[in-house]
Amino acid sequence: xxxxxxxxxxxxxxxxxxxxxxxxxxxxxxxxxxxxxxxxxxxxxxxxxxxxxxxxxxxxxxxxxxxxxxxxxxxxxxxxxxxxxxxxxxxxxxxxxxxxxxxxxxxxxxxxxxxxxxxxxxxxxxxxxxxxxxxxxxxxxxxxxxxxxxxxxxxxxxxxxxxxxxxxxxxxxxxxxxxxxxxxxxxxxxxxxxxxxxxxxxxxxxx
Numbered sequence: 001x002x003x004x005x006x007x008x009x010x011x012x013x014x015x016x017x018x019x020x021x022x023x024x025x026x027x028x029x030x031x032x033x034x035x036x037x038x039x040x041x042x043x044x045x046x047x048x049x050x051x052x053x054x055x056x057x058x059x060x061x062x063x064x065x066x067x068x069x070x071x072x073x074x075x076x077x078x079x080x081x082x083x084x085x086x087x088x089x090x091x092x093x094x095x096x097x098x099x100x101x102x103x104x105x106x107x108x109x110x111x112x113x114x115x116x117x118x119x120x121x122x123x124x125x126x127x128x129x130x131x132x133x134x135x136x137x138x139x140x141x142x143x144x145x146x147x148x149x150x151x152x153x154x155x156x157x158x159x160x161x162x163x164x165x166x167x168x169x170x171x172x173x174x175x176x177x178x179x180x181x182x183x184x185x186x187x188x189x190x191x192x193x194x195x196x197x198x199x200x201x202x203x204x205x206x207x
Contacts, residue, residue, distance in 0.1 A: 041119065041138045046113065046114065046115055058097065061146055062144065062147070063136075063143070065087040067083045068083065072181055079185035081183050083180065083181055085086065085180070086179070092119065092129055092135040094122075097124060097125060097126045110123060119137075141164060144159070146160070156172070158172060161191055171187065171191075172184050
């Protein structure tokens with residue numbers, strides 16, 4: 001029969017061993033699904049001014065879920081194509097907040113922005129869409145048209161496709177009927193939606 005002293009020593013040893021195993025247990029690591037998602041694609045556009053003293057008035061970004069070829073370049077316009085976009089929801093808009101005092105102090109230079117990054121509101125501007133919160137991240141396989149309006153009334157458009165890998169295709173655009181745009185130049189063969197089929201006679205000259 002074991003003595004009480006030995007029994008107490010053995011019990012203490014067992015408790016220490018349990019405690020050691022508990023302390024040595026590996027800490028749970030976050031699963032891959034819990035890790036942060038890849039950074040959303042970032043899009044930026046350059047803005048030029050043909051008139052001296054002109055400045056930026058507003059930028060609106062409209063999201064489309066698909067794009068289909070209407071006509072490929074023919075005749076005198078061989079490098080342009082007309083695409084019809086599906087959907088059309090404005091998701092981001094900024095406008096110049098031209099107060100009288102701000103206008104006098106800046107003399108227009110504050111608003112002559114040369115580059116706009118999607119979702120980033122430059123100094124002297126205010127975000128009007130969405131009215132609260134940040135802009136919705138750009139989505140892969142979606143299309144976006146940037147509408148740039150200057151104080152002189154001059155307006156231009158740029159169309160962007162976000163690839164599945166986050167790469168961007170950017171083209172100058174001109175509005176046509178409905179949600180169609182003429183894109184220039186040398187449109188990539190994979191710009192249209194993967195399930196896209198021509199919606200017009202591509203052998204005909206551009207409208």
